[in-house]
Amino acid sequence: xxxxxxxxxxxxxxxxxxxxxxxxxxxxxxxxxxxxxxxxxxxxxxxxxxxxxxxxxxxxxxxxxxxxxxxxxxxxxxxxxxxxxxxxxxxxxxxxxxxxxxxxxxxxxxxxxxxxxxxxxxxxxxxxxxxxxxxxxxxxxxxxxxxxxxxxxxxxxxxxxxxx
Amino acid sequence: xxxxxxxxxxxxxxxxxxxxxxxxxxxxxxxxxxxxxxxxxxxxxxxxxxxxxxxxxxxxxxxxxxxxxxxxxxxxxxxxxxxxxxxxxxxxxxxxxxxxxxxxxxxxxxxxxxxxxxxxxxxxxxxxxxxxxxxxxxxxxxxxxxxxxxxxxxxxxxxxxxxxxxxxxxxxxxxxxxxxxxxxxxxxxxxxxxxxxxxxxxxxxxxxxxxxxxxxxxxxxxxxxxxxxxxxxxxxxxxxxxxxxxxxxxxxxxxxxxxxxxxxxxxxxxxxxxxxxxxxxxxxxxxxxxxxxxxxxxxxxxxxxxxxxxxxxxxxxxxxxxxxxxxxxxxxxxxxxxxxxxxxxxxxxxxxxxxxxxxxxxxxxxxxxxxxxxxxxxxxxxxxxxxxxxxxxxxxxxxxxxxxxxxxxxxxxxxxxxxxxxxxxxxxxxxxxxxxxxxxxxxxxxxxxxxxxxxxxxxxxxxxxxxxxxxxxxxxxxxxxxxxxxxxxxxxxxxxxxxxxxxxxxxxxxxxxxxxxxxxxxxxxxxxxxxxxxxxxxxxxxxxxxxxxxxxxxxxxxxxxxxxxxxxxxxxxxxxxxxxxxxxxxxxxxxxxxxxxxxxxxxxxxxxxxxxxxxxxxxxxxxxxxxxxxxxxxxxxxxxxxxxxxxxxxxxxxxxxxxxxxxxxxxxxxxxxxxxxxxxxxxxxxxxxxxxxxxxxxxxxxxxxxxxxxx
Numbered sequence: 106x107x108x109x110x111x112x113x114x115x116x117x118x119x120x121x122x123x124x125x126x127x128x129x130x131x132x133x134x135x136x137x138x139x140x141x142x143x144x145x146x147x148x149x150x151x152x153x154x155x156x157x158x159x160x161x162x163x164x165x166x167x168x169x170x171x172x173x174x175x176x177x178x179x180x181x182x183x184x185x186x187x188x189x190x191x192x193x194x195x196x197x198x199x200x201x202x203x204x205x206x207x208x209x210x211x212x213x214x215x216x217x218x219x220x221x222x223x224x225x226x227x228x229x230x231x232x233x234x235x236x237x238x239x240x241x242x243x244x245x246x247x248x249x250x251x252x253x254x255x256x257x258x259x260x261x262x263x264x265x266x267x268x269x
Numbered sequence: 270x271x272x273x274x275x276x277x278x279x280x281x282x283x284x285x286x287x288x289x290x291x292x293x294x295x296x297x298x299x300x301x302x303x304x305x306x307x308x309x310x311x312x313x314x315x316x317x318x319x320x321x322x323x324x325x326x327x328x329x330x331x332x333x334x335x336x337x338x339x340x341x342x343x344x345x346x347x348x349x350x351x352x353x354x355x356x357x358x359x360x361x362x363x364x365x366x367x368x369x370x371x372x373x374x375x376x377x378x379x380x381x382x383x384x385x386x387x388x389x390x391x392x393x394x395x396x397x398x399x400x401x402x403x404x405x406x407x408x409x410x411x412x413x414x415x416x417x418x419x420x421x422x423x424x425x426x427x428x429x430x431x432x433x434x435x436x437x438x439x440x441x442x443x444x445x446x447x448x449x450x451x452x453x454x455x456x457x458x459x460x461x462x463x464x465x466x467x468x469x470x471x472x473x474x475x476x477x478x479x480x481x482x483x484x485x486x487x488x489x490x491x492x493x494x495x496x497x498x499x500x501x502x503x504x505x506x507x508x509x510x511x512x513x514x515x516x517x518x519x520x521x522x523x524x525x526x527x528x529x530x531x532x533x534x535x536x537x538x539x540x541x542x543x544x545x546x547x548x549x550x551x552x553x554x555x556x557x558x559x560x561x562x563x564x565x566x567x568x569x570x571x572x573x574x575x576x577x578x579x580x581x582x583x584x585x586x587x588x589x590x591x592x593x594x595x596x597x598x599x600x601x602x603x604x605x606x607x608x609x610x611x612x613x614x615x616x617x618x619x620x621x622x623x624x625x626x627x628x629x630x631x632x633x634x635x636x637x638x639x640x641x642x643x644x645x646x647x648x649x650x651x652x653x654x655x656x657x658x659x660x661x662x663x664x665x666x667x668x669x670x671x672x673x674x675x676x677x678x679x680x681x682x683x684x685x686x687x688x689x690x691x692x693x694x695x696x697x698x699x700x701x702x703x704x705x706x707x708x709x710x711x712x713x714x715x716x717x718x719x720x721x722x723x724x725x726x727x728x729x730x731x732x733x734x735x736x737x738x739x740x741x742x743x744x745x746x747x748x749x750x751x752x753x754x755x756x757x758x759x760x761x762x763x764x765x766x767x768x769x770x771x772x773x774x775x776x777x778x779x780x781x782x783x784x785x786x787x788x789x790x791x792x793x794x795x796x797x798x799x800x801x802x803x804x805x806x807x808x809x810x811x812x813x814x815x816x817x818x819x820x821x822x823x824x825x826x827x828x829x830x831x832x833x834x835x836x837x838x839x840x841x842x843x844x845x846x847x848x849x850x851x852x853x854x855x856x857x858x859x860x861x862x863x864x865x866x867x868x869x870x871x872x873x874x875x876x877x878x879x880x881x882x883x884x885x886x887x888x889x890x891x892x893x894x895x896x897x898x899x900x901x902x903x904x905x906x907x908x909x910x911x912x913x914x915x916x917x918x919x920x921x922x923x924x925x926x927x928x929x930x931x932x933x934x935x936x937x938x939x940x941x942x943x944x945x946x947x948x949x950x951x952x953x954x955x956x957x958x959x960x961x962x963x964x965x966x967x968x969x970x971x972x973x974x975x976x977x978x979x980x
Binding site for chain 1: 612615852853896897898899935936937938939940941944945946947950952956957958959960
C-alpha cells in the first residue's frame with residue numbers, strides 16, 4: 106500500500122516520544138530548537154501547546170505525545186521542538202512539533218520499509234507511511250502532512266475545544 | 270526566474286489592467302459629460318495604448334479587436350460621431366471583452382469570439398453612413414476620415430538607445446507604423462555602428478530620420494513612439510504645416526536643414542558660408558531687392574523658427590515632468606519592506622527595554638534616537654502602501670449602472686472622500702463586502718421609480734458612498750434614500766428563524782443588527798442580485814477579519830446608512846499591553862477608555878456578578894482569567910481596562926496593565942484560524958509572544974455562553 110510511494114532511499118530524522126522511535130523525512134525538517142517558553146493560546150485543545158517566537162515569526166507548536174494519545178510531554182533537558190514545513194490545503198505552513206528527544210539522521214532503503222499494520226499501532230494508520238527497522242528497533246515513519254492536515258486539526262478542535 | 274520576454278508580458282498585462290480600469294472610469298465620466306473632448310481623448314489613448322503594446326507583445330487578438338473599437342472612437346474624436354448611451358454601452362462591453370481576452374491569455378477561460386464580433390458589428394452600425402464604406406480597408410479610412418486637416422510634413426529623428434531591442438521593441442515595427450500614417454521617407458543612419466570587435470549583436474546602432482507627410486497630426490506620431498519614449502531620443506519637428514499655399518516648393522536650403530537637424534554646427538556652416546557671399550547680400554549688391562526688405566524677410570524666418578521650436582518643446586515638457594513624479598514598485602517588494610520595518614520595531618523595543626535596565630546615559634540617548642527614527646520610518650513606510658480608496662469607488666460606478674439597468678431602477682451613485690487613503694491590502698479586502706452592500710442597497714433599498722414618485726420622492730434614487738478619516742480608522746458609509754429597513758419584517762423573520770423569541774424586547778438598533786445573523790434574508794423573492802441569505806453575515810465576517818466594525822441605521826421611508834469602521838493598516842497598531850499571570854495580551858489602544866482597580870472586596874460586594882461601579886455607573890466586565898482558564902496566582906487587586914465595544918462600555922479584567930505598545934501584527938496561521946477573540950500575535954521586546962485580543966468577538970462569545978445558560 107502506502108509503501109509503494111517510497112521508492113528512493115531517503116534520509117529520515119528519528120525522534121523519541123516516550124520510548125518509541127518515530128521518523129520523518131528530513132526534507133520536511135527546517136530546524137531543531139531547544140525547548141523555549143511557549144505561549145498558550147486560550148480556548149484551544151490541549152495538544153496545541155501554543156506559539157513560539159522563531160526569529161520574529163510566530164510559529165504554532167503541537168505536542169506530538171498528546172496528539173498520539175500519550176501523556177503530556179514533560180520538559181527535560183532533551184525536550185526539543187522540531188520545526189517542520191507541512192503542506193496544509195496546498196499552502197506550506199511552518200509548525201513546531203514537540204518531541205522528547207531527537208535521535209539521529211538515518212538512511213533507510215525502501216526495501217527495509219514495510220507497510221504499517223492495520224491494527225495494533227494504536228495510531229491512525231493514515232499518519233504512518235511505513236514501518237522501518239533501524240538497529241533492531243522499529244521506527245514509525247510519519248506522513249507529517251497527514252498528521253497536521255486541516256481536517257485532522259479541525260476534528261480534534263471540535264472535540265477538545267470550548268473549555269469554558 | 271522568468272525570461273525578460275515573460276516579464277514584459279506580465280508588465281503588459283498589469284498595465285493593460287490599469288488602462289482598462291481607466292478606460293472604464295473615463296467612459297462612465299463621459300456618460301455624464303458627453304462633450305468633454307479631454308475624456309474622449311483619454312478613452313482613445315487608453316485604447317490605443319492597449320492596442321499598440323498588445324501588438325508589440327504578441328497579443329494580436331487583443332490588438333485586432335481593440336483596433337476596431339479604437340477606429341470608431343477615432344470618429345468620435347474627430348467630431349464625426351456623437352457620444353450616445355448606445356455607444357457607451359457597447360464600448361463598456363468591448364472593455365469587458367478585452368479584459369476577458371487578457372485573462373484568457375493568462376490561463377483564464379477563453380474569450381467568446383462571437384461576443385467580440387457582435388460588439389464590433391454593433392459599433393459599426395453606430396457609425397455615420399458616410400464613414401462606413403471607407404472602413405473596409407484600414408489604410409483608406411485613415412486617410413479619408415481626416416480630410417479636413419491639411420497634410421503636414423514632419424521631420425522625425427528617432428534615435429533608439431542601443432538596448433532598445435532587449436526590451437522587446439522592434440524598431441522596424443515602429444517605422445512600419447509610421448508608414449501607415451502617410452507618405453513617408455525613411456533614411457537610415459549607419460554612422461553610429463561601431464567596429465566589428467565592439468559590436469554587440471543584441472544592440473541597435475541604427476538611427477533614422479523620417480520625413481513624414483500626414484493628415485493625422487503630431488499626436489498620432491507621438492502615439493507611435495509612446496512605449497519607447499524613455500528608450501530613445503526622439504524629436505518631431507513640423508517642417509511644413511500645409512496651411513501656406515504659397516510656400517516655396519523648393520523648401521529650405523541644404524545648409525539650413527543640416528543645421529536644423531544638428532548634423533552640421535552653425536559655426537561650421539558660417540565658415541563655409543562666409544566663403545561665399547550671402548544670398549541677401551548678393552541680392553542687395555545686384556540691386557534687385559532693397560536691404561530693408563531682405564532684413565524683414567530674415568526676421569520673419571527667425572520668428573517662425575522660434576515659434577515652431579517653442580511649440581515642440583512645450584509639448585514635450587509637461588509629460589516629462591509628470592513621469593518623474595512617481596515610480597512603479599512591485600507590491601511584494603513593498604510588503605517585504607513593511608515586514609522589515611516591523612522586525613525593526615520589534616528589535617527597537619528590545620533595545621529600549623535593555624537601555625532602561627542599565628542606567629547608562631549614552632545608551633539611553635542612542636536608544637531614544639533610534640526609537641524616534643524608527644517611528645518615523647514606520648510611518649513613512651506605511652504611507653507608501655496607502656492608496657486612495659477612490660480606486661475601488663470607480664468600479665462601483667459600473668456596478669450601479671449595470672445593476673440599475675437590470676432591475677429597471679434609476680439610480681445615481683454619488684461618492685465623497687475618494688482621496689481618503691487606506692492600506693493597499695485593506696482596500697483589496699474591502700472590495701467584496703462593499704460590492705455586496707451596494708448590491709443590497711440597490712436591490713432592497715431603492716424602490717422602483719413609480720413607487721418612489723408615489724411616495725413623493727424623486728424617481729431617481731441615490732446611493733451615496735463616502736469615506737473619511739476618523740482617528741486611526743477610516744469610516745466608509747453606504748447611504749441610500751430608499752425604503753429603509755422594515756423592522757417588523759426583520760423581527761418576524763428572526764422569530765421564524767429562531768434567532769430571537771417572540772417576547773424579546775429589542776431596540777431598533779438590535780433589530781437592524783439581526784440582518785447580520787447567519788442565514789438571515791428578508792428578500793421575499795430571490796433575484797440574481799441578492800436574496801439568497803448568504804449576504805450580510807459574510808460581509809460582517811469579512812469586515813471583522815479586517816479588525817473593523819459594521820453598523821447599520823435606518824429610517825423607514827427615508828433610507829438606510831451602513832457604516833464600516835476600518836483600521837488604517839493591517840501591519841502595525843497602537844495597543845495597550847496587559848498581563849495575566851505570565852501571559853501577555855494586547856488590546857487595541859484606540860478603544861481603551863480608562864483603567865480602574867478591582868479589588869477582591871469589590872467582587873464580593875457585587876455577589877460575584879460581573880458588574881463594577883465605575884463613577885456611579887454600572888459597567889459589566891469580563892474576567893479574562895475565567896475566560897482563558899488561567900487559574901494560578903490571582904492577585905488581590907486586579908485591573909479593569911474599560912473599552913468601548915460597539916458603543917458600550919465593557920471592562921476586561923487583567924492582573925496588570927503594563928503600558929502602551931507598538932504592535933507589529935503577526936498572524937497565528939491556519940491552525941489557530943478558528944479561535945474566536947484572538948486576532949493575532951505580536952512579539953514583545955524580550956522575545957516573548959503576546960496575543961492580540963479582539964474585544965468585539967470576545968464580548969460576543971461571552972454573551973452567547975450566557976444566553977445559552979439563562980436564555
